[in-house]
Amino acid sequence: MSFRTEHDTMGAVQVPADKYWGAQTERSRNNFKIGPEASMPKEIIDAFAYLKKAAAYTNTDLGVLPAEKRDLIAQVCDEILDGKLATEFPLVIWQTGSGTQSNMNVNEVVANRAHVIQGNILGEGKTFIHPNDDVNKSQSSNDTYPTAMHIAAYKILIDVTIPGIEKLRDTLQAKSEAFKSVVKIGRTHLMDATPLTLGQEFSGYVSQLNHGLKALRNTFDHLSELALGGTAVGTGINTPKGYDVKVAEYIAQFTNLPFITAENKFEALAAHDAIVESHGALKQIAVSLMKIANDIRMLASGPRSGIGEIHIPDNEPGSSIMPGKVNPTQNEAVTMVAAQVMGNDVAISIGGSNGHYELNVFKPVMAANFLQSARLIGDACVSFNDHCAVGIEPNYDGIKKHLENSLMLVTALNPHIGYENAAKIAKTALKENKSLREAAVGLGYLTNEQFDEWVRPEDMIGSLK
Ligand SMILES: O=C(O)C[C@H](O)C(=O)O
The missing domain is CATH 1.10.275.10 (Fumarase/aspartase (N-terminal domain))
Incomplete structure (x- = not known):
């Protein structure tokens, strides 16, 4: 060379x-x-x-x-x-x-x-x-680098992160509507609970992502503030009068984003709370994605020995040794991304908490972690959407089997025979390996006809959407 x-x-x-x-x-x-x-x-x-x-x-x-x-x-x-x-x-x-x-x-x-x-x-x-x-x-690294952080963060959220989350949210919304009549058993503490519809279950995921998007958008106000014009310590030494306002206007014009000059340049150089706040919203979305992807992979578990209440697309051979095995790989990728984002949040929190007097000196690591999280979440949502979520279908056989087997349908009897008698029915059914109906009628608490009238899973899904 x-x-x-x-x-x-x-x-x-x-x-x-x-x-x-x-x-x-x-x-x-x-x-x-x-x-x-x-x-x-x-x-x-x-x-x-x-x-x-x-x-x-x-x-x-x-x-x-x-x-x-x-x-x-x-x-x-x-x-x-x-x-x-x-x-x-x-x-x-x-x-x-x-x-x-x-x-x-x-x-x-x-x-x-x-x-x-x-x-x-x-x-x-x-x-x-x-x-x-x-x-x-008219610049210092101390005001240019934080300005670059805000421009890069705002842009990637608009260009990559939000469109990716919205794409997945829209698919889950469509699934929620499509599954609104599919009654299935609910689970709390991972144990059998009262029924709900698959649509209701998915509506929770949609709401999580909507709240995440709102949390992210709430951070735009602070992210739109630019440090440029503060120069070395926030006083604006070596800048001509009016420079800070005008330079932010040019940046807004060139990027087509609503940037303004920061109200307080001392904060804008010495603290990166806007990045901490915005990454907090990314962490919230990672937490949501972890729950959603975990639920979906557990609902799809099996095909013979798992919960098996939904089908997800078979994308690749899952195993190098076990023939015919297919794994929930998209869910695994999303949950790994969520883990990375939560880890990045720790690095960003430590970085953000370390502004010393007039300058925070953790800028590059904060920027890199933020941008990685923003891209990972956007990309992972698109990948999970295209290769998993769009193909989710109910497994009606699995849903029916668990619903009919569930002991917690007994909850519907509380208003008719009381909690304690209903509990006896559930315990007897479990102990003697009987159906709820057999146990209820056998214990003499109700007739077959009353069982048909009172224990109707489709009437147990409440009125909430
Ligand atoms: O590079 C600069 O403009 C300033 C530097 O970060 C410093 O404060 O020493």
């Missing part, structure tokens, strides 16, 4: 000759050889492209950056957003907790790429655009 020499305030650094990044990026590459798989997320780099372009426009509007520089900076930012410079951001999240090195990575790439766009040779001569003085003008 050939190298060129780049400089920063600490001196000369050898940088791969064909790369646009500069000395500070290379120092980070060399000094943080930690977990190479944990690259700075693409969503964060794209968010930096939006905010650097917005900063350039604002700086020009406010008279502190020539229009020629603005246009060059904006052109490179657009190239980043088009994915043309994807190999120019080699840093990992395990670096400075402010994300300074990734901020500088973007600044250096923009300056050097602009140099080449102007017809110069990479590494030869002084660049017209300076990474700090121009690309980073």
Whole structure:
């Protein structure tokens, strides 16, 4: 590999000759050889492209950056957003907790790429655009990185997470309606309970996802606040008047999302409660998905020795050794995703609780965990929807068998013969391996006709939808 020499305030650094990044990026590459798989997320780099372009426009509007520089900076930012410079951001999240090195990575790439766009040779001569003085003008890592976090988080929730959850929610809603007359036995404490319909059971899942979506949307207010303009400690040193409001307006225009400047820049740099709050909603959805996917795999368990009250699609051979076995693999994937998201919530909580005075220095790990959770939930919902939920059908034989066998249909007799007599019927039926009817009539508490009249599972499903 050939190298060129780049400089920063600490001196000369050898940088791969064909790369646009500069000395500070290379120092980070060399000094943080930690977990190479944990690259700075693409969503964060794209968010930096939006905010650097917005900063350039604002700086020009406010008279502190020539229009020629603005246009060059904006052109490179657009190239980043088009994915043309994807190999120019080699840093990992395990670096400075402010994300300074990734901020500088973007600044250096923009300056050097602009140099080449102007017809110069990479590494030869002084660049017209300076990474700090121009690309980073009116900014600090301390306000750019949190701004990038909010842009990336908001965008991924809108583009990936919410559509995925809604897709699954809609399918479960359709199933709930389709199954509204399918009476089955309920289970509480994993033990037989009174009946309900399969539709009622599924309506609970729909409601869980609707509440999760609402919780997520409730976090948009805080996520829409941008730190940019706070610069180093939140005071806005080195920014022209009106910069913070205007730069947020440009970001809103470029992203088509309702961003505004943060009301309090000290909070926006030193705390990431918006990320903690929003990930809290993602955790809530993970908790819901864990319950839903577990219920569905247990209802589908069998085919001969399980509960077997629903069928789910047979997607792949399940076993390398047991012929003909098929497993609830989509449920397993979703529940693993839920476990990962709950784990990410711990990392985010620890990160969020560690703002020291004017700066939180857990920014990259918080961003990476958030983006991973948001994508995993969106993707997992689509996968579970397409390869499992859409194909769920009742197993009428299994449902009927359990319903007829259930001892808790006896609950319907409480108003007629009292709880204690009804309990005797249930216990006798269990002990003597009899049906409820046999036990009830045998104990002399009621006649066959009364049993037919009073013990009707279809009348035991209550009035609630
Ligand atoms: O990189 C910056 O702009 C500031 C840095 O994070 C610092 O506060 O030392």
